[in-house]
Each structure stands twice: as structure tokens, then as C-alpha cells.
Amino acid sequence: MNEASRFARLPFLIIVALCFVQVAWWVLFQFREAxxxxxxxxxxxxxxxxxxxxxxAPATANTPNQRELFERELRLQSRFAELELTDGPGISVRPTAAAFAAIRKKTRHTLIMFTSEAIAFTVVILLGIVLxxxxxxxxxxxxxxxxxxxxxTTHEMRTPLATLRLGLQTLENVGTDSDQARGYLRRMVGQVDRLRLQIDNLLRTAAGDPHALNLLSGDLVSDLEExxxxFAPRAEARGVELxxxxxxxxxxxxxxxxALQQALRNLVDNALKYSANGGVVRITLNxxxxxxxxxxxxxxxxxxxEDAPLVFDRFYRGQAQAQGAGGTGLGLWVSRDTVTAHGGTIELSPSDxxxxxxxxxPLATDTT
Structure with missing residues (x-):
């Protein structure tokens, strides 16, 4: 996790902590009130x-008649409904067991209500924070x-243009008949193709109906060879074996x-982009x-x-951005979208x- 992510999460962690403290204080206060x-x-x-x-009646009266009168008065006066006579000599009263049970039951229900409210408040607050x-x-x-x-996009557009400008300036000085001039022309053609690929990806992304394909049977070997x-001039310029x-x-x-050749171009372009000078890009068809x-x-x-599950997401560049590699984050997304529209699949395979x-x-079942 980078410093920006830590800084972005800090306010939310503080809010969560304050919410828990507030809810805990409220629950404690309500328990004490109960x-x-x-x-x-x-x-x-x-x-x-x-x-x-x-x-x-006076508490010292203890005759049977007085006790009977006292008990009758307790029953007649509603305000004393929670009282009863004590056993033993003399006349005295005490709260009934039902009165104490009612108080404890009321307290228990109050605590359950406050606890439920605290849980509900916590869930709502956490849900809001998560959202x-x-x-x-x-x-x-x-x-x-x-x-x-x-x-x-700026990098991908400016780099080919800068190369083209340099090549044209060189050709202006050395002419077009020398081997050096032909080498510059090959590099310029490669940069034009690179620029066209990026423009095609942008147009493909902005297309209103990207899956409107005109499917015809054809030879994948010849498509791949084209x-x-x-990419041969670009690979040759960098000393990469294709x-x-x-x-x-x-x-x-x-x-x-x-559409399919554009998907293939994106894969080859991606491989060339990350291959070191003098490296090898291997393309196999079986x-x-x-x-x-x-x-x-x-x-x-x-x-x-950490990038593997996201490499086909639109605009995702992952470590490529940190490494300073060019790209718009569209190539692999366009490739997967195109291949999926053809009924195929594309995935990142394990590699040493x-x-x-x-x-x-899918192989064609007919030739029409």
C-alpha cells in the first residue's frame, strides 16, 4: 500500500473509531440509566x-381483627396493590415478589432494547462508512x-511523432538512396503503425457498437503473418527477434x-514494449x-x-505506470473484448x- 492510499484511509479509520466510541458511550450511559x-x-x-x-394501621397492632382489617385495606386501595403482609407477629408490609419481578423484567427489557438499538446504529453507521x-x-x-x-496517450502519440520528425530531418540531409535512409524509412513505417494502433484502440473504445463484426472464414496463419x-521494422530497430x-x-x-488483427497487434505490441533490447518475442500458433x-x-x-487479475481491465496499467512504460491501458482490454465477441477466450498463462x-x-466448421 502506498503513502497516498494510507493517507486516504486515515480519515475513514478515525471516523470508524469515533463512531464506535460514541456508540459504546451511549450504551454505557443507557445501562447506567436503567x-x-x-x-x-x-x-x-x-x-x-x-x-x-x-x-x-400502627405497626404495633397485632390482634387478629386488626390484621384482618389491615389486609382488607391493602386490597381495597389500588396504590398498595404491590404490597403484602409479612408473616409472623405484628402487622408490617413488604413489596410482593411479583413487584420485584416486574421491576427486573422492565429493566431487562430496557437493556435489550438499548442493546438492539446500539447494534442497529452500529450496522447503519458501518454500512454508510463502507458505502x-x-x-x-x-x-x-x-x-x-x-x-x-x-x-x-500523450506519450504514445508524441513518441512516434518525435521519431518521425527525426527521421524526416535525417532524410532531408542524407537523401533517400542510401542504406541509412532505408533504415530510417523502416523505423518511420514502424512508428506510423504504432501510432495507427493507438488511434484504432481509441476509436474501438469509443465505438457505439463494438461487437458489430463481419465474420467470414479465413486463414489465421496469413492474418498473423501480416x-x-x-512489426518487423520496429522489432529490427530494437534488436528484438520476432x-x-x-x-x-x-x-x-x-x-x-x-478487428482480429487489431487484437493480435495489441498482443504483439505489448510483448515488444516489455521486451529488452536484444530480446525475443515468440509467437506460436497451434x-x-x-x-x-x-x-x-x-x-x-x-x-x-497483484496485476494479473486486472490486466484486461480498461485503462488499467498497474506496474507499467510505475516502470515508466508507455501505453494507454486499452490494448489488452480491446483484445479481450474482440476475442470474446468472436466466441474465443484470452488469458494470461503461467510463464517462467x-x-x-x-x-x-473456435475452428471454422465450414468455409463460407
């Missing part, structure tokens, strides 16, 4: 006993993604050629019983464990070195 009310009720009964003893924290966290994440997207040829292994026979799938299986593997730093993305497309 105990005080119970003591007051007991004191009321004791006062009532004294009043009954002095207002109905508020989630909203703030989502807003913060969206803001960071927006900033990252703008920074990545993509490899597009290794391709495909079947000798056609691999027929139903696909929208333009078939199983029902699928064409394409794997794009690089020898770069790989994908961090670098990253390996595996794409599966």
Missing part, C-alpha cells in the same frame, strides 16, 4: 411500604485512471479480419480438437501477481520468464 431507574423503583416500593404502615469509502475509492481510482490514460510483417511458429497448413477460423491456440510470449519482467498471453478461437 440501573438508576431500577433503584428508584425499589426506593418507591420501600416508601410505599412506610406509607401503608403509617396510614392504615462512502467505496464511492470515494472508486472516484479516486477513476481520477487516477483518467490521469494515467491522458499521460499514456501482423508480424507490420520468432513465429505456425502450422504449414491453413488454420481456418470465422473472424472479422480487421490447433487442438476444436480451437486455434495462439500464444504470444516475451522475455520481459512479466506481470506482477516474461509474460505469456494465450488466445483461443
Amino acid at each position: 440501573e438508576s431507574r431500577e433503584q428508584l423503583e425499589q426506593l418507591r416500593l420501600e416508601t410505599l411500604c412506610s406509607l401503608a404502615s403509617t396510614s392504615i 462512502l469509502y467505496g464511492a470515494v475509492r472508486r472516484e479516486t481510482l477513476l481520477r487516477r485512471q483518467h490521469e494515467s490514460f491522458l499521460a499514456g 501482423v508480424r510483417e507490420e 520468432s513465429t511458429s505456425t502450422p504449414e497448413t491453413p488454420v481456418t477460423v470465422r473472424r472479422d479480419k480487421a 490447433i487442438d480438437e476444436v480451437n486455434a491456440v495462439l500464444r504470444v510470449r516475451d522475455d520481459g519482467p512479466g506481470v506482477a501477481d 520468464t516474461g509474460a505469456c498471453f494465450e488466445l483461443r478461437l
